[in-house]
Amino acid sequence: MPSKTFLDPATAIEHLSMYDRSDGLAVGELMNSAVHGGLTYNDFLMLPGKIDFGAHEVTTESRVTRNVVLRTPFMSSPMDTVTEGEMAIAMALLGGIGVIHHNQSPEEQAAMVRAVKRHENGFIANPVVLSPSHRVEHVLDVKERLGFAGVPITDTGALGGKLLGIVTNRDIQFRSPTTPLSEVMTTDLVTAPEGITLQEANDILRDSKKGKLPIVNKEGRLTSLLARSDLLKNQNYPLASKLPESKQLYAAAAIGTRPADRARLAVLVDAGLDIVVLDSSQGNSVYQVETIQWIKQTYPKLEVIAGNVVTREQAAALIAAGADGLRIGMGSGSICITQEVMAVGRPQATAVYAVAEFASKFGVPVIADGGIGNVGHIVKALALGAGAVMMGGLLAGTTEAPGEYFWHEGKRVKAYRGMGSIEAMEQGKPMPPSAEVNGTGPVKHSRKKATHENAATTRYFSESSAVKVAQGVSGDVQDKGTVRAFIPYLYTGLQHSLQDIGVRNVSQLQEGVRAGQVRFELRTASAQVEGGVHGLNSYTKRLFA
Numbered sequence: 001m002p003s004k005t006f007l008d009p010a011t012a013i014e015h016l017s018m019y020d021r022s023d024g025l026a027v028g029e030l031m032n033s034a035v036h037g038g039l040t041y042n043d044f045l046m047l048p049g050k051i052d053f054g055a056h057e058v059t060t061e062s063r064v065t066r067n068v069v070l071r072t073p074f075m076s077s078p079m080d081t082v083t084e085g086e087m088a089i090a091m092a093l094l095g096g097i098g099v100i101h102h103n104q105s106p107e108e109q110a111a112m113v114r115a116v117k118r119h120e121n122g123f124i125a126n127p128v129v130l131s132p133s134h135r136v137e138h139v140l141d142v143k144e145r146l147g148f149a150g151v152p153i154t155d156t157g158a159l160g161g162k163l164l165g166i167v168t169n170r171d172i173q174f175r176s177p178t179t180p181l182s183e184v185m186t187t188d189l190v191t192a193p194e195g196i197t198l199q200e201a202n203d204i205l206r207d208s209k210k211g212k213l214p215i216v217n218k219e220g221r222l223t224s225l226l227a228r229s230d231l232l233k234n235q236n237y238p239l240a241s242k243l244p245e246s247k248q249l250y251a252a253a254a255i256g257t258r259p260a261d262r263a264r265l266a267v268l269v270d271a272g273l274d275i276v277v278l279d280s281s282q283g284n285s286v287y288q289v290e291t292i293q294w295i296k297q298t299y300p301k302l303e304v305i306a307g308n309v310v311t312r313e314q315a316a317a318l319i320a321a322g323a324d325g326l327r328i329g330m331g332s333g334s335i336c337i338t339q340e341v342m343a344v345g346r347p348q349a350t351a352v353y354a355v356a357e358f359a360s361k362f363g364v365p366v367i368a369d370g371g372i373g374n375v376g377h378i379v380k381a382l383a384l385g386a387g388a389v390m391m392g393g394l395l396a397g398t399t400e401a402p403g404e405y406f407w408h409e410g411k412r413v414k415a416y417r418g419m420g421s422i423e424a425m426e427q428g429k430p431m432p433p434s435a436e437v438n439g440t441g442p443v444k445h446s447r448k449k450a451t452h453e454n455a456a457t458t459r460y461f462s463e464s465s466a467v468k469v470a471q472g473v474s475g476d477v478q479d480k481g482t483v484r485a486f487i488p489y490l491y492t493g494l495q496h497s498l499q500d501i502g503v504r505n506v507s508q509l510q511e512g513v514r515a516g517q518v519r520f521e522l523r524t525a526s527a528q529v530e531g532g533v534h535g536l537n538s539y540t541k542r543l544f545a
């Protein structure tokens with residue numbers, strides 16, 4: 001056999017320059033829909049780069065609106081089976097944001113916004129305050145609504161009044177609801193002066209062994225409060241999404257674009273809202289354009305996320321109107337039948353790329369909404385230009401999602417439904433019928449009469465239609481445990497993925513994609529089979545430990 005001559009292995013890296021292009025595809029080649037059609041996240045992969053750093057060094061900071069940067073690019077959907085107060089607080093503590101849904105009265109939604117804002121990890125700038133003439137029942141009411149009973153008492157019953165005492169859980173135990181607080185409050189107070197640093201105040205709180213530390217000015221007037229429970233939380237949530245100046249968690253909530261939504265927004269802003277999401281399945285409407293312009297005039301400091309959009313043309317209208325961020329997705333949600341029924345929508349990866357590329361020229365960040373089923377989808381959405389991903393189905397089975405767990409076909413599940421499902425459009429909180437809590441029947445929903453304009457119908461422009469055409473389904477998803485474990489899994493998974501790609505953060509990923517250094521490959525149908533688990537007789541899939 002003739003011997004073959006090989007190149008010197010030492011020249012392998014230099015030899016790469018002999019090729020006129022890098023391996024794989026640049027993003028522009030991948031996203032050529034005239035050639036490949038519209039793509040979903042599963043249709044492509046990213047090629048590995050070079051690892052010269054540890055996964056723990058990877059940071060995931062990312063901009064989600066013009067003025068809001070999150071440490072983790074995760075958002076939960078404004079859906080009535082996904083985001084209420086508990087989810088919004090947990091998401092913000094973990095570095096993301098939960099958008100509180102509007103399929104409820106403005107007052108209920110505002111109470112959730114208030115709960116997020118009050119869940120301070122630092123000074124509580126706007127604490128609940130009562131006066132000596134309030135009664136034990138008022139504290140019980142606070143406890144029921146907001147989950148705590150430690151309330152400072154001032155002469156005026158408001159912040160800025162002279163501090164007279166504090167009422168805690170122990171003070172009201174075994175007391176009649178009608179007892180005035182002047183009879184039960186503790187007057188032996190440990191306080192700290194205004195201007196004290198968080199660190200110093202934390203030290204006093206720790207040494208005093210009290211639950212709450214009132215902060216007072218020179219005249220003894222209450223200016224803020226520090227809570228022991230926040231001190232503990234502070235240490236546990238280093239990535240928390242907080243306003244730099246006040247240390248309060250970010251609060252986001254959704255509204256529609258009808259006249260009644262302006263009154264709703266006023267209540268939400270009063271409760272401390274930072275970000276409003278205009279919730280519409282097709283964002284390019286005169287209603288939405290007018291709503292954005294009105295919000296920008298009325299509440300110039302409020303960040304407005306508009307949408308949903310999937311084309312440059314839709315995006316242009318909302319950017320021109322003043323949107324601070326865009327939500328991308330039409331028909332990609334796990335509960336969604338929009339593409340099937342309306343014949344309108346766009347495969348999600350193509351939509352994210354097209355809109356993100358356009359919006360980036362105007363400094364408007366975008367959120368990839370819907371169709372996120374695993375960590376890989378998150379990485380792909382970020383690579384295509386998204387500042388964050390919005391998740392519904394992936395989070396609906398967690399403890400923090402609204403609703404109770406029940407059993408369905410032997411699995412512990414929670415209800416999850418599209419906001420365009422008949423069930424959501426007819427209102428009624430999703431809950432398992434009691435007879436089926438341990439059964440195997442289909443999910444049903446209670447029918448509570450709406451006390452407000454139904455958010456689901458306005459989202460799908462069907463409030464005036466005699467026939468409601470569904471754009472979503474109603475079902476259930478499996479128990480996922482707490483988001484306090486699930487989001488850290490997504491975060492760590494993301495760090496490892498970026499390490500594989502060879503980038504240290506989200507901006508490096510996006511710059512690498514733009515510059516053609518981060519490369520892609522299309523996946524054929526059989527490549528997708530190959531990339532999944534295959535050929536096993538049986539297996540268990542545990543995602544994290």
Ligand code: IMP
Binds near residue numbers: 335369
């Ligand atoms: P998922 O994360 O794939 O479950 O998708 C959640 C997203 O689907 C939401 O954030 C909405 O944008 C969208 N969505 C919610 N309800 C419906 C519906 O009924 N039809 C279509 N899309 C929906």
